[in-house]
Amino acid sequence: MSENKKSEKIAGVKGMNDILPADAPLWELFENTVQTVLKSYGYQQIRTPIVEPTAVFARGLGQVTDIVEKEMYSFTDSMNGDQLTLRPESTAGVVRAVLEHNLTYDGPKRLWYAGPMFRHERPQRGRYRQFHQIGAEAIGFTGPDIDAELIMLCQRLWDDLGLDNIRLELNSIGNADERSRHRADLVAYFEQHKELLDGDAQRRLHSNPLRILDTKNPAMQEMVNGAPKLLDYLEDESLGHFEGVQKILRHNNIPFTINPRLVRGMDYYNRTVFEWVTDQLGSQGTVCGGGRYDPLVEMFGGKPTPACGFAMGVERLLELMKASGEQFAPNQCDVYLVHQGDAAQMQASVIAERLRDAGLDVVLHCASAGSGGGWKSQMKKADASGAAYAVILGEDEMASGAATVKAMRSLEGENNQAAVVFAEIPDYLVDQIVGNDDHDHSEHIHYHH
Ligand code: ATP
Numbered sequence: 370m371s372e373n374k375k376s377e378k379i380a381g382v383k384g385m386n387d388i389l390p391a392d393a394p395l396w397e398l399f400e401n402t403v404q405t406v407l408k409s410y411g412y413q414q415i416r417t418p419i420v421e422p423t424a425v426f427a428r429g430l431g432q433v434t435d436i437v438e439k440e441m442y443s444f445t446d447s448m449n450g451d452q453l454t455l456r457p458e459s460t461a462g463v464v465r466a467v468l469e470h471n472l473t474y475d476g477p478k479r480l481w482y483a484g485p486m487f488r489h490e491r492p493q494r495g496r497y498r499q500f501h502q503i504g505a506e507a508i509g510f511t512g513p514d515i516d517a518e519l520i521m522l523c524q525r526l527w528d529d530l531g532l533d534n535i536r537l538e539l540n541s542i543g544n545a546d547e548r549s550r551h552r553a554d555l556v557a558y559f560e561q562h563k564e565l566l567d568g569d570a571q572r573r574l575h576s577n578p579l580r581i582l583d584t585k586n587p588a589m590q591e592m593v594n595g596a597p598k599l600l601d602y603l604e605d606e607s608l609g610h611f612e613g614v615q616k617i618l619r620h621n622n623i624p625f626t627i628n629p630r631l632v633r634g635m636d637y638y639n640r641t642v643f644e645w646v647t648d649q650l651g652s653q654g655t656v657c658g659g660g661r662y663d664p665l666v667e668m669f670g671g672k673p674t675p676a677c678g679f680a681m682g683v684e685r686l687l688e689l690m691k692a693s694g695e696q697f698a699p700n701q702c703d704v705y706l707v708h709q710g711d712a713a714q715m716q717a718s719v720i721a722e723r724l725r726d727a728g729l730d731v732v733l734h735c736a737s738a739g740s741g742g743g744w745k746s747q748m749k750k751a752d753a754s755g756a757a758y759a760v761i762l763g764e765d766e767m768a769s770g771a772a773t774v775k776a777m778r779s780l781e782g783e784n785n786q787a788a789v790v791f792a793e794i795p796d797y798l799v800d801q802i803v804g805n806d807d808h809d810h811s812e813h814i815h816y817h818h
């Protein structure tokens with residue numbers, strides 16, 4: 370190696386992050402909490418591929434959306450010429466899969482998914498090119514009860530995560546007829562104020578004027594505030610559904626505000642739309658968005674099937690958890706095995722296996738480049754591992770048949786060492802660790818409130 374020219378380092382793709390071990394406990398806690406909550410509402414996991422035919426998104430999301438217009442990682446499969454896209458979201462793929470496998474043949478389904486999504490956006494805080502979503506899709510349910518259930522599931526999750534600074538914004542965007550009547554008036558209104566429209570808005574004026582309401586341009590806010598409100602165009606059925614959702618939420622003390630300007634980025638939504646928003650993340654404050662998308666299944670060639678769902682942005686929620694000042698314990702293990710000499714190394718590997726048989730998390734010291742295997746350096750590593758105990762095997766221990774077991778987190782002055790016969794080490798340590806009240810052996814990730 371040393372004779373070769375030193376190679377240049379290769380950096381990862383811009384906007385696509387490595388999730389490093391230091392953050393792993395936080396991710397694990399988050400993912401476990403979400404899964405537990407989803408399960409408690411009867412949702413089942415579905416895993417669809419990261420790559421789909423481009424048509425899945427072009428048809429599912431609508432041509433005039435940020436995602437389809439400019440954010441998709443699309444490519445041609447060089448083997449067969451197929452047009453493929455890295456999924457920018459999961460709803461379209463889930464619906465594709467539900468139809469392909471006729472999943473709703475025996476009734477409606479509650480589904481959830483988790484995984485990376487890809488959008489070619491300008492990377493900034495809370496906005497990445499690879500990011501992660503966890504979402505739920507309830508397919509085949511007609512009433513406002515499922516909309517409310519999805520919202521309440523989110524509320525429970527924020528509560529379980531100790532996040533109390535996320536608020537719910539709710540709106541109804543009605544059905545296609547109601548939107549088209551509103552749209553006619555809306556286009557007329559925007560045309561009266563044409564001089565105030567920015568480039569994006571001009572482009573959308575006739576293709577997707579509803580999205581203009583979603584503008585983040587401060588210069589357009591006042592004009593947009595005065596625009597005709599879609600809510601005023603809803604008729605009895607849509608209003609009844611919307612009122613039904615609100616009634617359940619009020620009954621369960623879920624606070625919300627109605628935001629008449631809330632529309633969602635995708636074309637497939639109808640009726641209920643909602644966003645969970647925080648003020649603590651700057652301009653990337655939406656941590657979760659969802660709503661009803663009754664037309665989507667039919668757009669994919671299925672028979673009319675109502676549906677409703679949400680997707681949350683994992684990175685934004687994790688940042689919120691970090692900002693909330695909670696402490697997350699670093700990676701931990703129960704036991705670190707320290708050894709010196711060939712015979713001790715053999716014995717250590719056997720003891721490590723027996724400890725794992727007993728359900729403990731064990732790190733066995735292994736040779737590494739550039740660091741000494743001396744006692745001092747091994748004990749340093751044992752300390753850094755976060756282990757509660759070190760099991761020490763040297764010449765003396767091999768001669769006596771008993772290892773030195775050292776409590777690494779004992780108080781000063783306490784007797785923290787014991788000689789334990791090899792065969793008895795697993796029982797001894799399980800007693801010490803599980804018997805110890807403040808160490809929850811089954812759960813190594815501690816979330817301190
Ligand atoms: P935004 O208006 O912030 O672009 P969006 O409407 O495009 O959001 P959705 O498609 O509804 O977002 O995705 C659901 C959630 O996924 C968002 O609320 C957000 O938390 C998260 N999310 C979306 N895009 C990104 C991204 N590029 N990086 C990180 N998280 C994202």
Ligand code: MG
Nearest residue numbers: 435436490634
């Ligand atoms: Mg977006």
